[in-house]
Every structure is written in C-alpha cells, then in structure tokens.
Amino acid sequence: MSDLTKILDKSTYKLFLFTFLLGILTYGFTLTTYTISVDNELPILADFGLDVGRWAQNLILYHLFGGHLRYFSVILSLFLFSVAAVQISKLLKFNGFAAFFFCGLFINFPQLSYQIIFGMMAVIAALGVLLSFLSVKMFLKGLDEESILLKIVYFLSIALLLMFTLAMYQAFIFIPITLYLILFFQKTFDEAFKISLEIKKALLFAVIIIISGILYSISVKIICPLQQGGYIESFVSGGSGGGFFSNFINISGTNLSGNFFYGEKLYSIASVLIIVLTVNLFLKKKHFIYRLLVLLVLIISPFTLSYFITNGYHPPRIYVTSSLVFAFVITFAINQLKISSSKITLTAVTSIFILNIYFVTMLFSSNNKIYKNDRRVAEKIDNAIQTKYPSFYTTEKSIYFYGYFPYEYHQKYRLDKSEIFGGSVFNWDNGNNYRIINFFREADIAEYNMIDKEKFDLVKDSIAKMPIWPDYESIKMINNSVIVKLGKDKGGLLYFE
Secondary structure: OHHHHHHHHHHHHHHHHHHHHHHHHHOHHHHOOOOOOOOOOOOOOOOOOHHHOOHHHHHHHHHHOOOOHHHHHHHHHHHHHHHHHHHHHHHOOOOOHHHHHHHHHHHHOHHHHHHHOOOOOHHHHHHHHHHHHHHHHHHHHHHHOOOHHHHHHHHHHHHHHHHHHHHHOHHHHHHHHHHHHHHHHHHOOOOOOOHHHHHHHHHHHHHHHHHHHHHHHHHHHHHOOOOOOOHHHHOOOOOOOOOHHHHHHHHHHHHHOOOOOOOOOOHHHHHHHHHHHHHHHHHHOOOHHHHHHHHHHHHHHHHHHHHHOOOOOOOHHHOOOHHHHHHHHHHHHHHHOOOOOOHHHHHHHHHHHHHHHHHHHHHHHHHHHHHHHHHHHHHHHHHHHHHHOHHHHHOOOEEEEEOOOOHHHOHHHOOOOOHHHHOOOOOHHHOOHHHHHHHHHHOOOOOOEEOOHHHHHHHHHHOOOOOOOOOHHHEEEEOOEEEEEOOOOOOOOOOOO
C-alpha cells in the first residue's frame, strides 16, 4: 500500500510540475516585464470590493494581506491554478497522458489571462477554482456518509464554503455547477448508472447551492454597503438589443466559433469535438439523450451570464468556466476516441499549447505597449507642469484632468476584442480622475491630489476656452489648481458630482 502511495504521490508531483512550468512558460512575458494595466493602478483600501458585495475578496486582499498580494499575484495564481487543475483531473479520473492534456489545456487557455491581468483578481480567481473543487469533493464524500448527522455537517459546510466563494466573486458559483455537470456526464458511462438516483443527487446539490446563495445574500446585507445603480446593476441597465433569444444565438455562435474575445479562437476545437462526440455516442446508443443534453449544456455553459447582460458589455473574465470546459471536452474526446498516445494527438495538443502561449503573450505585450505609451504621456504632462508652473509643487498639488483621449490615441497598440488588455488609463471610464492620478503615483511619476469641490467651482468656467493636449495651453494653473485638458468632451464625474 505504501509503494502505491509513493507512486501516486510521484505521478501527482510530476503532473503538478508540468502544469506549473507550462503556466510559467505561457505567462513568461508578463512575469518578466513591468506593466500597470487598467485597474492595477488602484490602491486596495479598507472598503475595497464591499460596494459590489465581495466581502471575502476584501477580507483576503485588504485584511489578510494589506493590499500587497497583487505584487506577486501572477506567480502565486499560477501555482494555485496548477494545484486546482491537478486535483480536478484526479476528481475526473484522468490518468496518464489524459491527465497531462487536461491540466495543460486548463492552465494554458487564454481566458485565464483576463483574470490574471488583474492584480487584485488573479489569486482570488485561482482560489475560486480550488474552493469550488473542494465543495464538490466534500459533497461526494457527504453522499457516502451513513450518519445523517455527518451528512448534515458536510452539506452545511459546503453551503458556507460556497457562500464564501460567492463573496469573492459572484460568477464563481458556475464553477462547482460545471464540475458537477461534468461528473454527472461521466456517471452515464458507469454500468450501475441510474438516472433517477443521479437526478436526486443533482437536486440535492442544487438545494445546497441555493442555500449558499441565501446565506450570501444575508451576509451582504450585514457586511456590505451596497450601492443602488452601481457596477453590477449596470450590466442589465441597457436594452437587450433584439431580445433574449437573439442574444442567445449571437453570443453562443460567436463564442462557439472562438470569435468573442481575443485568444478564444481555439475554443472552436471543443465545439467541433462536441459534434464528433455526438456521432460517437449516437453509435453507442446507450443513454444517448442524457449524454447529448449534458454535452450541449456544457459547451455553452461558460457564457451563461452573457445571456442576461443587456448593456452590451461582456468582459471575458466572467467566463470563469471556459478553461475547465475547454480542457475537459478535448481530453474526454481524446480518451473516448482512444487516441491519447497517438503521435498525431501529441502533436496536436502541443500545437494548441504553442498557439495559446502566442495568444497570451500577444495580449500582455499589447498591454505593455499601451502602458509604456501612457507612461510617456504622463511624463510629458508632468514635465510640462514643472516647466510651466514650478511653484505648483509647493502647493497642495490639486489637479483636474478634463476629458479623455479618443481610442485613436492608443489604437495602434490594441488587439481587436482584447477588452481590458486594450485599455488606456487616459481613456478608460471616459477619463476617470481617480484612475489617472493613481496611475501617476503608481508609475512613480508624480504625487497629485484630486481637486475638491470648492477648488473645482473656481476653475470650471475657465476650461471651455482651453485647447486640448498636447497644446502648450492645454495645461493651466488657476488659484493653485492645475487643469489638464485631455479632450474636448467632459470625462467621468468627480466624486462630488
């Protein structure tokens, strides 16, 4: 027994090492370059995340790590994602080449980039996957317990664990659901499979998830000062643009073909393999309808949130199960077709790894170019202020950035459909003063302070006649407050407006 344990531990260690090293290779560019992307300029303060109900995120980032976790978030997130991938592969009983395929495809799929780019989100995203795995693992163990009391303890613990997971990022609730859906699908291949029994288990798991949602809602009311009309509500604030069905068809079609966001292109492989699996399972006949329904739900499940978004903004970071579904479908298809050790398969999977490394590197390279461009502009603005108004640095350094740069300002560095990776601090949120001022600070260019209402009232009537940057007169000091006019249209509102 001890020899078997050693063999298992050795194989697990090798699998983890492979996954982690592939993750480092995939994210090599961002690990070796310094970039301040949009959102990473913001400090982690005492109320961070509370206004959107993410009190667990606040607890981890601010109270446990004092806002410093983001400075080594990429490498730590890759470590945790690798641990999660290995544990999920064991849960799904992938062995040999299949385990390596699954873990590699999971860590390597570019959707993770849209989470890892955020210093405050990278580690949280990895923890979300780990805790989701743990909740499903505990549920399976709870089912095997004979003691009713122990079952209750397990199931209540799972509800609390999922409540915490929701409080880190609400979209994480789809991870345990997707994991259980995959396990349900695999169960249909067991000789002892009984649909009525498995549906009862699934309903029990659904009840636990509902309870976790109720507990989360109660916790939010107690802990978080939620704002009406805030960030989350903004996703459903616009028109649906053609109705739910039209939205469903467009979003599904674009995602299944891998054209919804930059780096998603190879998701189309999973889509094609669903067709291949459908034919394969049809020929086997047994439980075909159940298997087909689960597969169809599984392949579109990562995009569930998008079906309900009406404002037209679909950030790829909300597709938190894309990597899981992508990795599972390809690995399962390889196993089902019995081609895991084929040289063609090894070459094809290696090619997927290489292409995804290219996509991820291009994303972070583009983002780095935009950061460098923003930094150059920020240095020019600060230099112009120092040259024109040297006395400004003896004042309270109150500054107001009016307007924002158009997309053309950084268009040549942007990749199409790259969302946050193509964002410039001088354009995002239509010129958000809080972001811009924090960017100057985080990039170690200048320490400015936001203008207050009293000072703003003294300068606001002088802005209209000013030319826009880079005109020399686009910077003006009035009553010890500096105005920098970035664009002709007013930008984001100040905190007192």
